[in-house]
Amino acid sequence: MSSLFPALEAGSGRSALRFGDRSLTYGELRAAAGSLAARLDGAERVAVWATPTLETAVAVVAALLAGVPAVPLNPKTGERELTHIITDSRPAMVLAAPGDELPEPLAELTRVDVIPHGDAPPPPEPEDAEAPALIVYTSGTTGPPKGAVLPRRAIAATLDALEDAWTWTSDDVLVHALPLFHVHGLILGVLGPLRRGGSVRHLGRFTTGGVARELAGGGTMLFGVPTMYHRLAEALDGDPQLAKALAGARLLVSGSAALPVHDHERIAALTGRRVIERYGMTETLMNTSVRADDVEPRTGSVGVPLPGVDLRLVEEDGTEITAYDGETVGEIQVRGPHLFTGYLNRPDATAAAFDGDWFRTGDVAVRDADGSVRIVGRKATDLIKSGGYKIGAGEIENALLDHPGVREAAVTGEPDPDLGERIVAWVVPSDPAGPPPADELADHVAAQLAPHKRPRTVRYLDVLPRNDMGKIMKRALHG
Template identity: 45%
Template sequence: MTASPAPHWSAHLPPGVEADLGSGGTLPGAWTARWASEPGAQVIATTAGRIVTAAELEQLTAAAAGRYAAAGLAPGDRIIMSAGPSVELVVAYLAALRYGLTVVPANTAYTAVELANLAADAHPVLAVLDDPGRAPDLPVTTPDLAGLPRPQATPLDRVESADPALIVYTSGTTGRPKGAVLSHANLLASAHAVRLAWRWTPEDRLALALPLFHIHGLGVGLHGTLVAGASLLLVPRFEPAAIATAVEDGATMFFGVPTMYHRLATSPHLDGLRPLRLAVSGSAPLPAELHDAVRERTGQRILERYGMTETVMLVSNPYDGPRRPGTVGLPLPGVSVRLAPGEGGVSEIEVTGPNVFGGYLDRPAATAEAFTADGWFRTGDLGVLDDDGYLLIKGRAKELIITGGYNVYPREVEETLRLHPAVGDVAVAGVPSTEWGETVVAYVVPADAVDTATLEDDLTQWCAGLLAPYKRPRVWRWIDMVPRNALGKVLRHELP
């Protein structure tokens, strides 16, 4: 067993600072303390020019919580939320947590059938949706809580740290999604960890263009902003021009996924990132060449980090120390990481810390399988540690290809192929083979209209110079688009 020890936390903490990851007790406790200390501080801004101060946010969320109470909801009830970013959605969400409700975020792309499946598992009493027609069998309101009664006086901010705050369903890249139950303590610990590690202060403004149904936008972007006492600019839809404008208007931080950075890098707006204090990438691997391209043009050293639905944030490249392309860095404050040797000589990443969830909703068998006998969470990701303790993600355990007895990491082959100018996008997977056990197959999106026979020859020669023979694709398939989820992760089970 290889472990990355706690002393690595020092790389993330300013000199003399202790890592108090429970300050505030609960999410609402931490937020309301910030609001009370600076009632006139700006907390939320919109691209349309709306400004919400701390005092206004306290009043708006208290009134919204009173409307939940008047509608008959009680602390501990669950509500689904699925809508685009807006002040109204943020208010509805914060009010739910202040009142003691448990929020079930849902992808805005979910159909009525998908929401019904989610509801059948989570048993919500209300849905807050952009389109009420998406949940015909549930009591529904819109983010402005239209149709709910006038607010009634009700006690707020009485939740305990162990109480559930979110039930976030896994992205479903394999198997049926499971609801990860995250407590206030889990979410608060992670928010404080990134606040400390990324030097997040009240002077910061985050350009938030991530969806608020995913842990990246919600658990890192929104929670982190509020715990830090900072402000955010809600960007309802990611566009390179919108991010450049946000930075020009004073944003100091931007959190994105690799697809966003790719679009910025291929746009005339990449230089707009220059004034940022911090640019963070996550939710999917950031190609090292994209990291270098952004640095060369803007001076920004994108900070890559690693987290999961079940754990929020785990590991990050340091703010002050070297940010190494291709790695996700060092364990965040409170987090411990170890590598557990598995079959075929690979090592699975296991973690523990106050940010790690307690289990899946109504899935005791899945929960038991997810944890080791001594209580560490099995991430399902494969990794290695370099000599300085930086973590490199090699792929998912279930995605590992074993061909002829050798291990092939799809990510390594994909990154090699993406370097070829004729490859627009690519995904690599293993298919059963009677001869090899599995055969390496490359699903390629050509960058331009090309003769695929010629391209196959070119890519075969390309791989011959860069990859060991057993890693080279033996089968080439040409597709129009690589299937991905909302955060850019490849859905290998949907490959043809």
């Protein structure tokens, strides 16, 4: 296949990467990655201590140029989980920034310090499109994390599909502050700009001031997760410079979880700029997105399937759903060149993940008449069967968030002898001293949606449990 990074071949003086006050041009990145790639020659795979630094970006690019699969490691991973990942993936070495202290599970690995400068041209990239490029470990919510093997063609297919959907060009300057051990921050946020020949500015740590500064200083795109956009929305009223900077961006993209409707509307009202959402996961990279050229707002939608992606909804028995009615709920299945090749060392899990050549995402959604997808949650935790109805938790959460007394909300199902499952709302009130009454919230949901979607139980919390990406960990919610 062709090069993942055509702009590296020219090695220009154009800015490629900037992390804080440290940066590399395409020429400097080419030399630094080329020098490191030579040291990786012959390795079966390598681990990357994925801090939000210039060194991580250089390490991953070097591994891709060398044709050596890279395993990004979350620096916050606990010892038990990290030991599992290292034992499972068996990297020959670990790449890290000089001075990084590595935990005990990495002690037996050969350490290679990443130096972000060099003088060697990169080797020829592998021509095999199926060659493993990255092994990214899943979150492990239902057991030990599994290593999703992502081939070179999946990375190219997803990034080229997003070029089409987002009119992404070499003139774009991407701003983000996402971690670099997962798909959103690493593949979209670093490899995406490099494949387009544009540039990325990583904040290191998210702040509303950092976002305002970088967008006002030439940034054209912002990638974030709902927690980040919620903080931006809250800061907008008292920060005209932030509002001006967001208004000047070409594209605001949110992913990894649903962005609440009220944050959508607040940002749009104060900046004139709408946030678009996309849908992907570790095993599939990107499946759908709202298009940059859509003229109609698509609040609550993750858009239409990307070029090259086949998507269908199925019933629990595997029957395909043909309705585009915005009501019929089914599991999302996808197929296309953007898919992973399988789970490392887990042929059983790989086989179970597929229905023929269709990947079972475990996400449930409805489709509107125009083909756009609205996700209502995870099949395992967000599809609630109550009183003979199939109900998606996501739409109830959005209805709750529309209540002025609700700051955050999550919805789950619990066993009920009469209904099968009853709907339970977990609410962080806007005013902890005066939370809205449970019957008021139930009536609010029933009036917006339907009576059978009202919460039967409301539980109040100080904070919802979330992971590093801001996703609510529903399995941690207990009665």
